[in-house]
Amino acid sequence: MPYIGVIEGMSLKEQLDYLFNPRSVAVIGASNQLGKWGYIILARLQASKSKRPLYAINKKEHEVLGLKAYASVVDVPGPVALAVITVPFQAIVEVTRDCVRKGVKVAIIISGGLAEIGGEGAELEREIVDIARRGGMRLVGPNCLGHIDTHTNVRTVGFLPGVKKGNVALISQSGNSSQSVTHYGGQMGIGFSKFVSSGNEADLNFADYLEYLAGDDKTKVILGYIEGIREGRRFFELAKEVTKRKPVVIMKAGRTDAGVRAALSHTASLAGSDVVLDAAFKQCGVIRGEELSELVDVAVALLGQPLPRGRRVGVLAMGGGMAVMAADVVRRVGLEMPSFSPATMEKLSELMSVRWSRGNPIDPGGDLVSHHALWLMLEDDNIDAIMIIGGVGMIASFSNWVKLPPSAREDIREKRRAIEEVEVRDLEKTIELMRKHQKPILFVTQVPDAAPKGLAYKKLKENHLNFYSTPERAARTLKHLVDYSEYLGVARGR
Amino acid sequence: MPYIGVIEGMSLKEQLDYLFNPRSVAVIGASNQLGKWGYIILARLQASKSKRPLYAINKKEHEVLGLKAYASVVDVPGPVALAVITVPFQAIVEVTRDCVRKGVKVAIIISGGLAEIGGEGAELEREIVDIARRGGMRLVGPNCLGHIDTHTNVRTVGFLPGVKKGNVALISQSGNSSQSVTHYGGQMGIGFSKFVSSGNEADLNFADYLEYLAGDDKTKVILGYIEGIREGRRFFELAKEVTKRKPVVIMKAGRTDAGVRAALSHTASLAGSDVVLDAAFKQCGVIRGEELSELVDVAVALLGQPLPRGRRVGVLAMGGGMAVMAADVVRRVGLEMPSFSPATMEKLSELMSVRWSRGNPIDPGGDLVSHHALWLMLEDDNIDAIMIIGGVGMIASFSNWVKLPPSAREDIREKRRAIEEVEVRDLEKTIELMRKHQKPILFVTQVPDAAPKGLAYKKLKENHLNFYSTPERAARTLKHLVDYSEYLGVARGR
Secondary structure, eight states: OOOOOSOTTOOHHHHHHHHHSOSOEEEETOOSSTTSHHHHHHHHHHHTTOSSOEEEEOSSOSEETTEEEESSGGGOSSOOSEEEEOSOGGGHHHHHHHHHHHTOSEEEEOOOSSGGGOHHHHHHHHHHHHHHHHTTOEEEOSSOOOEEETTTTEEOSSOOTTOOEEEEEEEESOHHHHHHHHHHHHHTTOOEEEEEEOTTOSSSOHHHHHHHHHTOTTOSEEEEEESOOSSHHHHHHHHHHHHHHSOEEEEEOOOSHHHHHHHHHHHOOOOOOHHHHHHHHHHTTOEEESSHHHHHHHHHHHHHSOOOSSSBEEEEESSHHHHHHHHHHHHHTTOBOOOOOHHHHHHHHHHSOTTSOSSSSBOOTTSOOOTHHHHHHHTOTTOSEEEEESOTTOHHHHGGGOOOOGGGHHHHHHHHHHHHHHHHHHHHHHHHHHHHHTOOEEEEOSOTTSOOOSHHHHHHHHTTOOEESSHHHHHHHHHHHHHHHHHTTSSOOO | OOOOOSOTTOOHHHHHHHHHSOSOEEEETOOSSTTSHHHHHHHHHHHTTOSSOEEEEOSSOSEETTEEEESSGGGOSSOOSEEEEOSOGGGHHHHHHHHHHHTOSEEEEOOOSSGGGOHHHHHHHHHHHHHHHHTTOEEEOSSOOOEEETTTTEEOSSOOTTOOEEEEEEEESOHHHHHHHHHHHHHTTOOEEEEEEOTTOSSSOHHHHHHHHHTOTTOSEEEEEESOOSSHHHHHHHHHHHHHHSOEEEEEOOOSHHHHHHHHHHHOOOOOOHHHHHHHHHHTTOEEESSHHHHHHHHHHHHHSOOOSSSBEEEEESSHHHHHHHHHHHHHTTOBOOOOOHHHHHHHHHHSOTTSOSSSSBOOTTSOOOTHHHHHHHTOTTOSEEEEESOTTOHHHHGGGOOOOGGGHHHHHHHHHHHHHHHHHHHHHHHHHHHHHTOOEEEEOSOTTSOOOSHHHHHHHHTTOOEESSHHHHHHHHHHHHHHHHHHTSSOOO
16 A cells, blocks of 8 residues: 555645644543543543533443443534544444544544454554545554643543643654653653654554654654654655754664564564664664663753763762762763863862862862852863762752751751852853853752752753753763764764 | 781671670761761761760860760760761871770771872871771771661761661762662662761771671671772682672772773772673672662562572563563563463463463553463463563552542542452462562563552562662663572573
8 A cells, every 4th residue: 555645635734733733522432431441531531621522432322421422423513623542443444434424634543453463453454544544534543542732732642641731742652651751751840742652653653743743833852762663764864854953862662583573563563673773863863762761861951951062071979989980971871081171170179179089070079069160161171061960059959858956957947048049049150151151061969859849959940951860861861962963063073 | 008807806797896886986076067077977876866875076165966075085984986087187197096095996987088189198098097907996988978777776977868777788988879879779668787888998898898797687688889999809709708698789880991080089999900890790799780770779689589590581561662672671681582381372362352462572452461461471481580561460559640530539449449459469479479489570660659559569568579660670680680590500501
């Protein structure tokens, strides 16, 4: 079957607008039975309290979750732009035909049991794609979990409850993997513009969503989890264009013999050669993550950080052990740890006690350090990017969680307020210098959930400058920034 | 200076008992000034509410934090077993002499500015070691952060507030690195028996603590963070003996050119060749972690899991994407993903819907799975260890955090209780089979802090079977278990 791509007279954008901003939604297979997809999805759509008309389709019931139920989508009185199909695979053909008859523009097929099981399932999948294409309807899935648009307030996905509005889009062939991404994303302070669980990608595929998101002004960073690429050539040509304007970060699973086999039975994906893919990603500027958390780590940095001009990293750690480990990981990801300029060395030696490490990485030797050390690095021409371990210059923000004897409490509270004000002013200057010199600063804390809730921390979050939980995570993120910057020609190559 | 090792007439155990269970403690440099080590440490010792006599030593003050202050430790009326020294390095020699005169058995020198800064600092360090050795006193540090014994309730370390009683000991050359370990350890449900920040290791070194902990019946697993090894030969001979009885897990930092330089200025450690060290660790059965979190991940598994009999892993994932990623990481760490036996395949196919993945990894294809699938893997001779992604058979425990419309609440609560009871019974059987067949089960969840607080989760924690946050973490942990098991001759080699 040849690729069609556009329905006659309608651009991909117009088609996908029906998905991300539908005038009305029908849930086919809507259910009163707790735990069924037809229950969860309808309940989630109801919970959004949108004024968009919502229809329940169920052959047997008269009412589902308080809504009048129709036996078929054809019976719905008004037009239906988007249908979410949750019926068992045996009923898929009939229901797809009904959607076409009704003039539905996009159908999300949650149901599995199709190409991913091979044989008859694959046959069935081809049949419904055929029905949809001839009828001018696009399909999401099958074997998927729905989608989200936080800006238009449509959520057909039965979970991902905490997804906040923002500028990161996520396309995921796996439904449950997306949960990791959105959950950790929320922790790291990013919101999402759009999410789509693309499933088997029988009709609409990753490249289609990518093309649409490239033109979406709510989306600044595009994340993807994929197991296989449907239209390789189109995908890579498109990616090459998109990455010039927006970063694209992808985790591709199915890398090993066992992973490739598993991908085939999961989304009927043919994973192909991992080495070839790696090279292709590099050539078109796609940032490749090794684990799901990396997608989020890189997205946070892309939103908040300038792209570095080179690969020379300066490290400042509140503690010698962290300094050693950070130096190790910077080198191991392939970045450089240069010496500071003589002028910087002189100024640092004036600033710090005799116990400081006298070089890069900076370990103040047990003393507290203010932002001044950071500013010196930002102004040193030998340094392109910075990694900070521990709450440098944010002690008051951090110390909320340190328990001291009650006798000291009031004393501390007062001091903390005064120190916090200085810290926030210092941090503002740091952010200013970071932007001026185009040098990213990656912040690392060893105890990420120890709730640094002070003012300096708030200021960081406002600027998408969240903390990474380990030096390893920060270093690998920085490496991606450097590579992407070199790809775009912003940074000097090696 | 030759190594002395034992003070005349006293074994290492007797000496270190003075550190971990002292009859009395003096803080030299005790301070009323908020933020000073002499303040924080004394405050922490007071906060423990131990009945052990506690003395404040300060040259100028009459009272510190409500305690009578003595000008010198020599002036203390009763005996002093342990002294914690926080005075600036200029006063170290005098204070060390005072300790010897007083008959102090062990002194913890918090102060830095010694060997790690080279030159005069190194000179000074040699001098105090000399004074201590001639005077029959052992030294912890200098340039360290103190220690903890949760069982005898001594805490000289100024932070690490949440460290709970348990069976894991931690020796760390870096103070702040230990914070990562104890904090994450707490999250993963492990408690600590003893902690010591060993600093520059001018006198007592890693091997001494290791020897002591080998004989400590409160300690089942020994963790270490090191930058350099003082007495290589003794360390490795000792480690070879200890690892036969207790697992030793070490992160060695200072692996790259930049890390080696940083280690020298941090704890005056000569890091040596990393490749040689790696081989030496393998030969003496030491488990080597690549990052700090790995120490905890492995400790949790060592406490809760049987050692596997081989390297063949079965994977069960609640979701196809996770199945693919898990298969990838198992292969990438060097473990095997074998086929199930024909009998297991038959039983799994009976148990699951047509959509299941029909092989290893098991992806149930969107359906919920009970523990039965797990039991089949536990009983399959082709499988030595298991990795479970998602809350398999623990849905009710997990679903606490899923928000559904208020109308459904009471309904859910009732169902959940009933399901939870079944889940706990199933989990008990799983744990029984796990021990019977000596097959570790590593549990992974994508949303580790989404607070699964149900009964099944409690049961897991009671058995040290906590969740790993990513398949990568679980796989690398499993690899360490397999390697250690092969080292001990428990598992078949490759």
